Amino acid sequence: MGMTPHPETTVEPLAAPGTLVAPELTAGPGQAPSSEKPRSMFRRGWEVFAENKLALVGLGFVIFILLFSFVGPLIYKTQQVSVTLTNSDCTPSAAHLLGCDDLGYDVVGRLMVGGQSSLEVGLAAAFVACLFGSIYGAVSGFAGGVIDALLMRIVDAMLSIPFIFVLIILAVLIHPSRITMIAFIALIYWPGPARLVRGETLSLRTREYVAAVKVAGGRNSRAVLRHIMPNAIGTIIVQATFAVADSIILLSSLGFLGFGIQLPQTDWGSMLSSGLNYINLGYWWLIYPAGLLIIMTVVAFNFIGDALRDAFETRLQRR
Amino acid sequence: MIGYLIRRVIQAVIVTIIVTIITFVLLHAVPGGEVRAILGIRASHAEIVADSKLWGFDQPLYVQYGKWLWQLLHGNFGYDIKLASPVSTQLWQHLPRTLVLAVIGTGVGLLIGIPLGIFQAVRRYSALDHIVTGIGFVGYGSPTFFVGLLLVQWFAVDLHIFPAFAPQATSIGGILSDPVALVLPVATYAFVAFALWSRFMRSSVLDNIVQDYVRTARAKGASERRVLWGHIFRNSLITIVTLLGLQLPVVIGGAIFIEYVFNYPGMGLLFFQSALNTDIQMMLAITVLTTILTIVGNLLADIGYAMLDPRVRYS
Numbered sequence: 001m002g003m004t005p006h007p008e009t010t011v012e013p014l015a016a017p018g019t020l021v022a023p024e025l026t027a028g029p030g031q032a033p034s035s036e037k038p039r040s041m042f043r044r045g046w047e048v049f050a051e052n053k054l055a056l057v058g059l060g061f062v063i064f065i066l067l068f069s070f071v072g073p074l075i076y077k078t079q080q081v082s083v084t085l086t087n088s089d090c091t092p093s094a095a096h097l098l099g100c101d102d103l104g105y106d107v108v109g110r111l112m113v114g115g116q117s118s119l120e121v122g123l124a125a126a127f128v129a130c131l132f133g134s135i136y137g138a139v140s141g142f143a144g145g146v147i148d149a150l151l152m153r154i155v156d157a158m159l160s161i162p163f164i165f166v167l168i169i170l171a172v173l174i175h176p177s178r179i180t181m182i183a184f185i186a187l188i189y190w191p192g193p194a195r196l197v198r199g200e201t202l203s204l205r206t207r208e209y210v211a212a213v214k215v216a217g218g219r220n221s222r223a224v225l226r227h228i229m230p231n232a233i234g235t236i237i238v239q240a241t242f243a244v245a246d247s248i249i250l251l252s253s254l255g256f257l258g259f260g261i262q263l264p265q266t267d268w269g270s271m272l273s274s275g276l277n278y279i280n281l282g283y284w285w286l287i288y289p290a291g292l293l294i295i296m297t298v299v300a301f302n303f304i305g306d307a308l309r310d311a312f313e314t315r316l317q318r319r
Numbered sequence: 320m321i322g323y324l325i326r327r328v329i330q331a332v333i334v335t336i337i338v339t340i341i342t343f344v345l346l347h348a349v350p351g352g353e354v355r356a357i358l359g360i361r362a363s364h365a366e367i368v369a370d371s372k373l374w375g376f377d378q379p380l381y382v383q384y385g386k387w388l389w390q391l392l393h394g395n396f397g398y399d400i401k402l403a404s405p406v407s408t409q410l411w412q413h414l415p416r417t418l419v420l421a422v423i424g425t426g427v428g429l430l431i432g433i434p435l436g437i438f439q440a441v442r443r444y445s446a447l448d449h450i451v452t453g454i455g456f457v458g459y460g461s462p463t464f465f466v467g468l469l470l471v472q473w474f475a476v477d478l479h480i481f482p483a484f485a486p487q488a489t490s491i492g493g494i495l496s497d498p499v500a501l502v503l504p505v506a507t508y509a510f511v512a513f514a515l516w517s518r519f520m521r522s523s524v525l526d527n528i529v530q531d532y533v534r535t536a537r538a539k540g541a542s543e544r545r546v547l548w549g550h551i552f553r554n555s556l557i558t559i560v561t562l563l564g565l566q567l568p569v570v571i572g573g574a575i576f577i578e579y580v581f582n583y584p585g586m587g588l589l590f591f592q593s594a595l596n597t598d599i600q601m602m603l604a605i606t607v608l609t610t611i612l613t614i615v616g617n618l619l620a621d622i623g624y625a626m627l628d629p630r631v632r633y634s
Contacts, residue, residue, distance in 0.1 A: 153330070153333050153334055153337060154337055156330075156334045156337075157334045157335075157337035157338045157341060158341070159565070159568070160334060160338060160568060160610050160613045160614050160617065161338055161341070161342065161568060161606060161609075161610045161613075162568040162569075162571045162572035162606070162609050162610065162613065163568065163572065164572035164573075164575060165572065165575075165590060165602070165605065165606045165609065166342070166345065166606065168575075168590070168591075168594050168602075169342075169345060169346060169594070169602055169606070170345070172594050172597055172602075173346070173597075245460065249460075249462050252462055253462050253463070253464060253576065256462070256464045256465075256576070257464075257575070257576075257579060257591060257594075259594065269462070269464075272464070272465065272468065275468065276468055276471075276580065279468070279471060279472055279476055279483075280476055282476070287468060287469075287472060291465045291468070291469070294460075294461075294462060294465065295457060295460045295461050295465070296460075298460035298461075299456050299457060299459075299460040302456065302459065302460060303456075
């Protein structure tokens with residue numbers, strides 16, 4: 001762990017000879033000019049990322065599942081709005097590749113519709129939670145003192161509540177839809193990222209370039225938004241990737257208990273709840289497809305997250 | 320040490336108060352929600368107003384909160400109108416069952432996961448390391464309910480080895496006297512826990528293996544066995560104790576899925592039924608009680624940590 005700012009916030013001292021370099025752009029000590037040609041942080045990060053075969057598999061699967069859910073319905077057309085009870089629990093056939101569920105919906109088409117909500121909610125909830133959590137954590141860590149202590153006790157409190165209970169309470173009191181699901185999951189998920197970013201901020205705020213902002217008369221909001229947050233971006237992105245995986249699990253857990261997205265919408269977890277009801281009848285197509293898609297998608301995002309963490313860590317080490 | 324303890328207890332009390340405020344406000348955020356939940360959707364406006372007055376729901380939220388907190392301090396969790404019984408009676412019936420299952424399940428998971436994690440770290444990049452990491456990834460990515468669902472499908476429906484239902488006895492003794500029925504719920508808990516703890520333990524051991532004290536121990540001529548178990552293992556366990564405290568909400572939250580899938584009459588199932596009935600008093604009580612358990616658990620973990628690691632006490 002070096003004591004220098006990240007490359008993207010520094011300029012090569014030779015790049016602007018004779019000009020006054022803005023205080024926040026000056027490099028800290030130890031920024032020795034490297035002999036190799038400077039490469040962008042994304043290039044270097046991508047190289048480390050691409051060395052990880054599992055990450056590429058994960059990325060490939062995420063792209064596949066996005067295409068499956070959003071482009072798939074254009075190719076494999078099924079009726080996903082009204083119930084067709086005559087098709088109830090039909091076995092897999094040429095007309096219905098993975099059979100039908102208890103309400104007569106084609107399972108493959110259902111997986112696509114469910115995939116749309118699972119992915120939309122997962123991505124959006126992760127984004128909102130990490131955005132809010134990051135700002136909260138950065139402000140808390142930057143402010144320090146009493147404010148920090150108070151803000152962190154709220155985080156402690158949130159992290160002590162078994163969050164699935166809170167999610168169910170919210171889903172019972174407020175009609176669950178995609179938007180409310182995103183809000184619920186983000187509402188219970190932000191404390192984790194907040195705590196991580198706060199920890200990162202505590203070490204970042206003592207850096208020279210943050211002190212330089214103050215000396216130059218910059219406002220605190222500038223120090224947080226323009227300097228601390230961009231430097232914590234590695235932590236935030238890695239956390240966001242894991243958050244997507246966790247949000248997909250949370251949504252499916254709610255759906256499984258019957259508190260998830262309501263008909264005719266669905267998600268992969270809701271699809272599994274009818275699988276449990278018919279488990280004695282051997283309707284395997286109600287269990288395996290949706291369950292495997294949840295696991296594979298979650299594992300794919302976890303692979304990506306792990307590789308991103310390695311990529312950002314390597315970037316730190318190579319500086 | 321005493322100073323650290325006092326500071327830590329005060330912190331825990333503050334967190335508990337914040338938790339009660341958050342959950343109370345959350346559950347009372349919908350105006351008239353509780354009375355409407357009791358009377359049903361057909362209740363007229365006049366009935367709702369009358370009953371709100373009767374039960375005190377017309378008072379300002381902070382007054383209601385104050386009264387509720389005062390009762391809570393006396394161990395009174397309120398009266399469950401739906402079940403016509405005090406909430407605490409229900410809680411004390413269901414909580415021990417949940418704890419028994421959670422403790423056994425997590426215990427089995429730890430007993431498998433921790434040795435595997437150590438082995439993985441010591442034999443890093445061996446075939447077994449890759450296999451366990453692979454299984455761990457799947458376990459880590461599997462929702463608890465799906466693991467339970469698969470175990471029921473394979474071992475109860477297809478193979479008829481174990482019953483699909485957990486023990487239905489009401490007493491702890493009755494539950495423990497039916498070990499065959501406990502296998503699948505415990506296995507579900509254990510699989511999820513194993514995935515998590517082998518992963519934590521592996522990285523914790525890997526962090527410790529490169530520390531100076533390990534080199535010092537080797538330089539002093541300690542045997543590999545002593546280095547591993549006397550130094551690396553003990554230090555790695557410190558991290559695990561803290562993480563165990565932090566994972567408590569997940570463990571307790573997981574109970575709801577396992578108890579639902581295996582129809583085990585614990586607190587998770589009680590919560591699920593209360594949610595179906597919009598039974599706000601019960602949901603509030605269970606959330607607050609499990610959270611307090613978590614906070615106490617974290618407090619104990621931190622105290623254990625401070626006893627194990629003198630650096631914490633003095634910082």
